[in-house]
Amino acid sequence: MxxxxxxIPGDGIGPEVLDGALQAIRAVEEKxxxxxxxxxxxxxxxxxxxxxxxxxxxxxxxxxxxxxVMLGAVGGWQWxxxxxxxxxxxxxxxxxxxLGLYANLxxxxxxxxLADACPLRPELVPNGIDIMVVRELxxxxxxxxxxxxxxxxxxxxxxxxxxxxxxVRRIAVMAFSIAQKRQKRVTNIDKANxxxxxxxxxxxxxxxxxxxxxxxxxxxxxxxxxxxxIRDPGRFDVIVTTNMFGDILSDExxxxxxxxxxxxxASLGGSGFGLYEPIHGSAPDIAGQNLANPIASIxxxxxxxxxxxHLEEEAAAIESAVTKALEAGYRTADIRGAGAxxxxxxxxxxxxxxxxxxx
Ligand code: IPM
Ligand code: MG
Numbered sequence: 468m469x470x471x472x473x474x475i476p477g478d479g480i481g482p483e484v485l486d487g488a489l490q491a492i493r494a495v496e497e498k499x500x501x502x503x504x505x506x507x508x509x510x511x512x513x514x515x516x517x518x519x520x521x522x523x524x525x526x527x528x529x530x531x532x533x534x535x536v537m538l539g540a541v542g543g544w545q546w547x548x549x550x551x552x553x554x555x556x557x558x559x560x561x562x563x564x565x566l567g568l569y570a571n572l573x574x575x576x577x578x579x580x581l582a583d584a585c586p587l588r589p590e591l592v593p594n595g596i597d598i599m600v601v602r603e604l605x606x607x608x609x610x611x612x613x614x615x616x617x618x619x620x621x622x623x624x625x626x627x628x629x630x631x632x633x634x635v636r637r638i639a640v641m642a643f644s645i646a647q648k649r650q651k652r653v654t655n656i657d658k659a660n661x662x663x664x665x666x667x668x669x670x671x672x673x674x675x676x677x678x679x680x681x682x683x684x685x686x687x688x689x690x691x692x693x694x695x696x697i698r699d700p701g702r703f704d705v706i707v708t709t710n711m712f713g714d715i716l717s718d719e720x721x722x723x724x725x726x727x728x729x730x731x732x733a734s735l736g737g738s739g740f741g742l743y744e745p746i747h748g749s750a751p752d753i754a755g756q757n758l759a760n761p762i763a764s765i766x767x768x769x770x771x772x773x774x775x776x777h778l779e780e781e782a783a784a785i786e787s788a789v790t791k792a793l794e795a796g797y798r799t800a801d802i803r804g805a806g807a808x809x810x811x812x813x814x815x816x817x818x819x820x821x822x823x824x825x826x
Contacts, residue, residue: 472534490817491819601707
């Protein structure tokens with residue numbers, strides 16, 4: 468098969484970790500005889516430096532012309548002083564909304580070989596951790612009306628949480644369909660005891676659930692969910708939640724699996740087109756030092772083969788190449804135990820690509 472892939476290296480460790488994913492993609496291409504044509508585009512700080520804006524029209528066009536997009540990371544201290552709508556992070560929000568990527572899949576799984584990296588006591592995770600966070604990505608607080616005004620208490624600012632039935636229905640449907648291929652359990656997370664938007668959200672999730680009688684649905688308020696994630700993470704299979712709550716809970720879920728450097732993500736619209744990126748940021752403090760963990764980016768490539776191209780064997784080949792590298796004892800600095808020598812970004816990427824070809 469032939470695919471067109473837009474690649475956006477971005478800032479900080481973005482280019483280094485994306486290179487790991489591209490090595491894995493090249494290995495899959497060779498092993499399974501596909502043809503993958505790359506088109507590089509710019510976004511984030513790199514784009515600001517070159518064009519003055521974080522998300523040039525050309526980048527959006529390159530993404531729309533591609534079958535899917537892989538992104539490294541964006542952001543860095545050089546651009547922190549810029550006003551909100553000109554910051555590198557705007558590029559991510561712009562890509563998500565321009566490309567209609569309303570569903571963000573963030574799997575948090577604990578690799579057996581990394582059991583020691585889990586910060587929870589072993590008795591709290593008797594059966595490991597395998598959670599899929601399904602986060603709404605183009606609505607809610609991130610995209611609602613906002614502004615500032617003068618009040619008798621001085622200057623004030625507001626953001627709005629607004630969700631329509633259709634926005635909630637489609638993300639619920641995504642969560643239920645994913646659950647059908649897993650343990651068939653969905654936990655809806657909201658704040659329906661306080662927020663009207665959460666009450667509509669919950670009603671809509673309940674209505675959508677009627678089409679999925681084989682999936683078990685339960686509900687947690689977000690404060691309780693934050694607690695249950697570190698008290699009993701094994702109770703979760705698929706989580707469905709809003710943009711804001713999903714942002715927060717997916718970082719928490721990632722940390723209990725050992726390192727945020729391990730976790731990939733997929734942002735999907737209706738059609739199979741997707742944007743794939745590690746859930747971690749650009750980590751400018753370690754950029755260019757061959758220290759970053761490329762695994763989240765490499766596993767994002769696996770998600771691309773699975774969700775955009777429906778090539779399960781290719782996805783599994785990447786995932787088992789990662790597992791094999793970990794089982795052989797290779798560790799980047801973020802997941803290394805005391806005393807062990809760390810493997811560099813380039814070396815780890817090379818080992819995983821070779822495992823794919825040998826697998
Ligand atoms: C994420 C990030 C982004 C978000 C930022 C960088 C805009 O934290 O992808 O989780 O808040 O969505
Ligand atoms: Mg986040």
